Amino acid sequence: MALLPWKRAAPTAGPQTSSFEELALPLLPSLYNVAAWLAQNPADAEDLVQETFLKSMRGFDTFEPNTNFKAWIFRILRNTYLTSRSGLAARRTVALEEELEAHDDSGPRLYPEAAIDRQTPELNLLRLSDHAALKAAMENLPAPLLEVILLCDVEEMKYKEIASVLEIPIGTVMSRIARARTTLRRNLQIHAAPARDSSGKGTGK
Amino acid sequence: MSDHLASTALNALADGELSADQLATANRHLADCPQCTSTALAQSLLKSATARAAQRYAPPPHLQQRLTDLLKEESSRPKTAPTQSQAQPARGLSSLGWVAALAVLLIFASLFFVQRSAQQNSPVNSPLLAEVSDLHIATLAANSPPQVISSDRHTVKPWFQGKIPFSFNLPQNLPADTTLDGANLTYLHNQPTAQLLFSIGKHRVSVFIQQATGTPAADHRLADRSGFHLTEFQTANLDVVAISDVEPARLSSLADIIEQAQTETLPPPN
Numbered sequence: 001m002a003l004l005p006w007k008r009a010a011p012t013a014g015p016q017t018s019s020f021e022e023l024a025l026p027l028l029p030s031l032y033n034v035a036a037w038l039a040q041n042p043a044d045a046e047d048l049v050q051e052t053f054l055k056s057m058r059g060f061d062t063f064e065p066n067t068n069f070k071a072w073i074f075r076i077l078r079n080t081y082l083t084s085r086s087g088l089a090a091r092r093t094v095a096l097e098e099e100l101e102a103h104d105d106s107g108p109r110l111y112p113e114a115a116i117d118r119q120t121p122e123l124n125l126l127r128l129s130d131h132a133a134l135k136a137a138m139e140n141l142p143a144p145l146l147e148v149i150l151l152c153d154v155e156e157m158k159y160k161e162i163a164s165v166l167e168i169p170i171g172t173v174m175s176r177i178a179r180a181r182t183t184l185r186r187n188l189q190i191h192a193a194p195a196r197d198s199s200g201k202g203t204g205k
Numbered sequence: 206m207s208d209h210l211a212s213t214a215l216n217a218l219a220d221g222e223l224s225a226d227q228l229a230t231a232n233r234h235l236a237d238c239p240q241c242t243s244t245a246l247a248q249s250l251l252k253s254a255t256a257r258a259a260q261r262y263a264p265p266p267h268l269q270q271r272l273t274d275l276l277k278e279e280s281s282r283p284k285t286a287p288t289q290s291q292a293q294p295a296r297g298l299s300s301l302g303w304v305a306a307l308a309v310l311l312i313f314a315s316l317f318f319v320q321r322s323a324q325q326n327s328p329v330n331s332p333l334l335a336e337v338s339d340l341h342i343a344t345l346a347a348n349s350p351p352q353v354i355s356s357d358r359h360t361v362k363p364w365f366q367g368k369i370p371f372s373f374n375l376p377q378n379l380p381a382d383t384t385l386d387g388a389n390l391t392y393l394h395n396q397p398t399a400q401l402l403f404s405i406g407k408h409r410v411s412v413f414i415q416q417a418t419g420t421p422a423a424d425h426r427l428a429d430r431s432g433f434h435l436t437e438f439q440t441a442n443l444d445v446v447a448i449s450d451v452e453p454a455r456l457s458s459l460a461d462i463i464e465q466a467q468t469e470t471l472p473p474p475n
Contacts, residue, residue, distance in 0.1 A: 021276055028264050028272065036262035046268055053272050057279055134258040152220060153255040159222050177220070178212040181251060 020060050023069045024053060030070075031077055034150050038143060039086045048084060052077040071161045078147065078165055137187035145180035152177055210234060210241045219248040333446075334430045336393055340400065341411040341433065341448045344389065351387030351402050361388050361401070369397045371416040373443055376466040380458050382406050403459060408451035412463060415444045427453055436460045440467040 031052060036045040056063075056076045063072055138146060151157045151165060159177075163170045210218070210231055217223050218231055235242045353364040358375035365372070368390050379385065386402040386409075396415050403410040417439060428435045434453045437446040438460060447460045 020280075021273070024276075025269070025273070028269055032264035032268065033260060033262045037259065042262075042265070045262065046265070049264070049268065050272060050275065053276065054279065057276060131254075131258050134254055135261065138255065138259060149255060150259055153252050154259045156256075159217075159220070174213045174217065177216050181216060181248065182212070184251065184255065 020057050024056065024073060027070060027073060030155055031073065033154065034074070034147070035077060035081070037138075037146060037150055038081050039084070040139075041086065044084065044086050048077065048081055051080050051084075055080060068161060068164070070155075071157070071164045074151070074155070074157075074165045075167070133188060134184075137184050140187045141180060141183055145176060145183060148173060148176040149180045149184070209238065210245070215241070215245055215248050218245055219252045333394070334428060334435060337411075337413060337435060337446055337448055338430045338433050340391060340393070340413070341409075342431075344400065344402065344411060345409055352389045354387040356385045358385065361385060364388065365390070365399055369399055369416075371414075371442060373399065373414050374466040375401070376462045378462075379403070380405075380455070380462060383455075383459060405449065405451045405455050405459065408449055408455075410447060410449035410451065410456065410459060412445060412447045412460075417442050417444050427457070438464050440464065443467060 028049070032045060032049050035048040035052075036042060039045045039048055052073065056073050059076070063069065138149070141149065147166065148162060151162045152159075157165070159170050159173045162173045166173070168176075214223070214227070214231060217227070223231060235245060353361055355361050355364075358377070362373070362375055365388070375385065383403055383405045386404055388402060389400040391398050391400045391413075393413060393415060399414040401412040401414065403412065433448050433450050434456050435446060435448045436453070436457055437444070439445070445460070445463065447456055447463075449456050
């Protein structure tokens with residue numbers, strides 16, 4: 001019919017689909033690393049990354065060109081993780097953690113900064129060179145603190161980008177980073193001493 | 206000495222997130238405070254050590270290949286029917302949920318459209334009907350006069366010169382009780398359109414004229430929408446649709462006269 005073709009002015013397919021692979025595939029190592037940390041299981045990490053790729057490709061039309069693709073795809077990874085089995089399990093345990101931390105924020109500080117942060121750099125250096133201890137300390141971080149550290153230290157994202165990935169205010173990003181590093185240091189103290197003891201025993205044998 | 210740097214400031218310093226002013230303030234404090242300096246150093250060391258230690262898991266070689274294949278497969282698939290990939294492992298229960306949700310949505314959407322087209326029982330497509338009747342109703346509702354007010358066809362037709370990429374003829378003699386009120390330049394589906402305004406008695410009529418799209422059509426299709434009658438026809442150069450609440454026969458006779466006017470003296474080709 002005569003007037004029908006007017007509405008047939010189909011939306012022009014954007015040139016984006018061709019560039020999705022170019023944008024996404026170089027981020028595979030980063031996405032997989034973060035997924036493996038969060039899922040704590042290689043098979044789940046693979047599923048997580050694969051689902052993230054499929055979702056982001058299907059939703060690529062909604063991605064605004066010339067905005068931050070890395071933050072966008074990490075947000076999809078993170079949301080996929082939250083609805084995954086391991087993510088749901090982590091959220092259950094984290095809810096408690098968050099409550100405790102929220103309580104910390106509102107009340108007087110439980111730890112005076114000087115007590116934890118003011119240590120000699122030499123002592124920290126010794127502990128930081130112990131990769132195994134550091135990894136163990138990271139594994140013991142609750143998921144919201146781990147993800148903020150991964151995005152900040154490993155992915156070198158700015159606070160603003162992290163806020164966009166996690167969909168939280170920048171102030172919350174800053175307080176989570178502070179909490180994460182304090183907890184890491186505390187965990188490091190716990191893990192570093194036994195590690196040194198066991199290595200001493202090993203060599204003495 | 207000023208107060209020690211707050212924990213968030215020390216972190217922001219290590220992360221390079223302090224503004225120039227904040228950085229200057231922090232540096233002034235660090236110059237006098239060995240305690241904060243040592244903490245700032247510890248923060249930086251912790252940050253770099255974490256970055257190294259956390260780069261722990263490399264994607265297995267088969268994953269990149271699988272993803273590349275998946276993306277190719279996905280991009281070759283029509284976008285309207287996204288389905289779960291064959292290569293997707295069965296344990297992705299949440300993805301199955303998505304597919305199920307999509308399938309349900311698609312079924313509802315198609316049911317909706319089938320129902321709508323059945324209700325209409327008309328070959329005239331509903332999005333266009335909606336737009337035409339919306340424009341007509343908006344014109345009736347607006348108190349503003351037409352952009353060109355004249356009952357003289359030699360005033361109304363030239364007014365469109367340079368405004369639309371086509372030309373049309375207005376009939377010399379209108380049916381009894383029918384007058385030309387004026388015209389508007391408007392847009393239908395993003396195409397410049399001439400909206401001619403007539404009155405048949407007290408009934409207002411809008412006649413929308415667009416450049417022909419070249420698709421052959423049967424003439425004088427009639428449709429109803431929201432109590433309005435619509436009729437449309439096509440000439441060699443033009444697509445025309447008329448809408449009014451007047452009885453269909455009188456609307457059709459106006460449409461006939463406008464159609465004849467186009468064939469009597471063809472408008473100059475564009």
